[in-house]
Amino acid sequence: MHIDRPDVVAEVTAAFHDYEKALVANDVGALDAWFWSSPDVTRFGIADRQTGAAQLHAWRAAQPPLPPGRRLLETRVTTFGTDFATVTTLFDYPGTADRPGRQSQTWVRLPEGWRIVHAHVSH
Numbered sequence: 381m382h383i384d385r386p387d388v389v390a391e392v393t394a395a396f397h398d399y400e401k402a403l404v405a406n407d408v409g410a411l412d413a414w415f416w417s418s419p420d421v422t423r424f425g426i427a428d429r430q431t432g433a434a435q436l437h438a439w440r441a442a443q444p445p446l447p448p449g450r451r452l453l454e455t456r457v458t459t460f461g462t463d464f465a466t467v468t469t470l471f472d473y474p475g476t477a478d479r480p481g482r483q484s485q486t487w488v489r490l491p492e493g494w495r496i497v498h499a500h501v502s503h
Contacts, residue, residue: 381461388459392487395494396457396467406445412437416488416495423499426481449474463489478503 402410419432455469470480
């Protein structure tokens with residue numbers, strides 16, 4: 381198995397950045413599209429949990445936009461072969477004294493393209 385094949389890292393990095401743009405823009409449709417449309421997709425949030433695409437969509441549609449100025453720190457993309465990857469990052473917002481939040485995602489190349497199959501956000 382080839383770990384961190386440059387072309388696969390580039391694909392996942394581009395997908396992650398597109399996901400991040402949708403997150404910052406609060407584009408619920410685009411965010412839904414980045415997640416696996418399955419009852420088995422899981423997202424653990426800071427004070428919430430969604431299991432399945434329907435729960436995830438309902439939760440996302442009810443969320444207010446993120447505060448302005450979200451900044452990513454120490455983002456790492458690690459790929460395993462050509463169809464599996466993890467992305468980890470820290471994030472913060474200007475003017476907050478809080479420690480950075482943490483975000484991790486598991487990405488899988490499915491027939492429809494790269495999708496997040498599991499996500500975890502915490503502080």
